[in-house]
Amino acid sequence: MAVVAVWRDAAPLLAAVDAARRDIVIVTLAAAVLLAVVLLGVFWAAQKRILRQQAELVEAERRDPLTNLLNHGAVVTILADAVESARAKGRRFGLALVDIDNFRLFNDTHGHDAADQVLLRVADWLQREDGEGKAVARYGPDEFLLVLPSAGRTEMEAAVSRIRAGLSGESVQFGDSEQLPVTVSAGIGLYPDHADSVTELLSAVTVAVGEAKASGGDAVCVAQLGDARQKSVSGSFDVLQGLIIAVDSKDRYTKRHSEDVARYAVFLAGQLGLDADLRRTIHLAGLLHDIGKIGIPDHLLRKPSKLTAEEFDVFKQHVALGDAIVRDIPNVDLVRAGIRHHHERWDGKGYLDGLEGGDIPVIARVLAVADAFSAMTTTRPYRKALPVEEALKRLGDAADRQLEEDLVVAFIKGMETAPDAPMPSERPLGIWRPAEWVA
16 A cells, blocks of 8 residues: 555656656757758858859859950850851851050060050950940950950941040050050951851951051951952962961961971971972971961960860860861962871871871871971970980981881981081070981
8 A cells, every 4th residue: 555655646756757858858859950950051051152162263264363354265165155056046246356466565565564454454445345145355365355246247347446446545654654555456257257167267367367467556357258268369378478477476486486397397308309399388388387376375375384184175276277277278278288187196196187197198297297306496485495416316216106207217317418407496505416316
């Protein structure tokens, strides 16, 4: 009876304990749920912040850090999309390449701060152009691209005129009193009037701006219509001269290198016994073999270190760009072959088309030997020129892999024995003694 009485007295206490236990479980679960909600909120906030930062990084990679305009890679992608869209919808668009006159001299003479002010002024006037879907980009160190959807020649000429008129009232202060005027040269191209691909359209405006600068600068040139370029054989020489001038205005190294390649290639052609007409064609191909570099960003051409894989992919396009530039000029089929294929390799591991052995045109094989020798014996920002004997040794090492062995042997033999053997225009230290190299 006593036990029953104790149990009856303890029952309320046990019930209270059970209730307290349930309350603790409920509170614990509620706290856990609340904590989970808080942690989930923190996680999603962090995730959104990470995604936003990633988006900002992606966008930053598409932007020029000085002007905040689209950069070279971004605008090329936009152009590719514009071509596909215009082709699918049967529409057109206009493109203007705007090049600041004498920018390199201005930069060297007055310094980076003044040069940056010029870039910002030009960028500002370009951005003032209206147009739904327009794109404005810094295409190179001193070059800008303006893309206007649905624009024809009249609209593009008017846009460029407004930009030039706006800049005519601009000047950059240098020092206490000197004010420097800002002028630009521009090349205008239209899709599909002047080209039906991004590469060809960029080629067209690049040639046009080169002609504008060759005329003295502060000028505008509209790309030629494809059928007009086919009408006159006699006019092709003038076009080629303009292209060579454009190479010089883009990069003096490219011009000097091209002149050397032309000399070495003609010399090798002579050693091979090729006829005079073919030697003249090879000379022209040597001068123009790197013409496509006028469409490659300056910072890649002058980079003081090795190109990244992505940068090299852009750089390799200079052969396709060069081919497109001269494609519509009459009577230059062999020159085109030399331009497009001079970076093919004898073992098939070259670019752009991966040709191998005898499938590579002879003119391209000759240019490849000359190009390799010139590259090795010319100083570049990332390395010094090699002595002639070392360059020839490396040329021999590349035989039957990168270069055709018979051509390499003929070139080396000619350099050893010919009294008129061409020397590099930039002589590296050391004396060329063929007999010592043979030994």
